[in-house]
Amino acid sequence: MGDIHWAREAGVAIITVDSPEVKNGLTPEMGRRLAAVCDEIDADETIGAAVVRGAEGTFCSGADRRRWNPGADQAEDSTYREFSAIYNAFRRVGSLAVPTIAAVRGAAVGAGINLMLATDLRVVATDARILAGFLRIGIHPGGGFFTIAGRTAGREATSAMGLFSEELDGAAAERTGMAWKALPDAEVEDFALELARRPAADPSLAREAVRSFRTELGASGMDWDAAVHFERATQMWSQRRRSEA
Structure with missing residues (x-):
């Protein structure tokens, strides 16, 4: 039921979220x-760099809803740990020892937008659909969404997405600063790889540089x-409330 796999091209690790039957929705197993x-890549x-992408033209549609049960006791140990595996995966991508790029095609929704924002840089398709969507389905944002969106897109765009469920296309993501570049869909992954090859030419330097980058541009406000x-x-609370409505 879905997988994460990776391959290397020269010094670039290419990480693929592969669950196309649910548009690359994430399960706890996929989070682990x-x-x-990420541990394998760091070792x-x-x-010297990594690109995160989704299989078959979609980045990530969020959590795999076949496994999501908002009526369950979200504080029960096994349920809490299952969803912690997904949240921990975002943080692990964010702490990879190498510079990271998200190659975003199709949709990045919910947990998918958090995965996208976990990287150091984003290249997106012009017609990509970028949607937080939490309030739209009656739940509070998770994964540190407000913090990681705010540090890239700024307060206004984060408010529009997180509070008012606005959807961005790739061009809007570029304008807000959430993405470095918006390109035609067919060019996204090639351009992301082209960028990644630059730091990957000197892995030791790339690892030191990205450590400095993240330290010097660390969180303002909440970590x-x-x-x-x-x-x-x-x-x-919001998931329990939704199930009781």
Whole structure:
């Protein structure tokens, strides 16, 4: 039921979210696998950059709803740990030892937008659909969404997406600063790889540079890790409330 796999091209790791029957929705198992893939990449010091993409032209549609049961007790140990695996995977991508790029085609929705924002840079299709969508389905944002969106797109766009369920296309994502470049769909992955090859030519330098980049441009306001926990309790409340409506 879905997988995360990776391959290398020269010094670039290409990470693929592969669950196309649900538009690459994430399961807890996929979250744990993604974290393990990040460990493998970090351990290979010949890798100097990573590209995150989705299989078959869609980035990630969020959590796999076949596994999502908002009526369950969200604080029950196994349920809490299952969804922690997905949130922890975002943080693990965000702490990869190499510069990271999201190659976003199709949709990045809910948890998918968090995965996109976990990377250092985003290249998006002009016609991509970028949607937080949490309030639209009656739940509070999770994964530290407000923190990681705010530090890229700024307050106004984060408000539009997170509070008012506005959807962005790739061109709008570029205008807000959420993405570096919006391109025709067929060009997205090639351009992301082209960018990634530059730091990958010198993996040791790339790893030092990205460490400095993240340290010097760290959180203003709430730290991402703290934001994940800050949002979590309210999100659990909102899921229970939704199930009882």
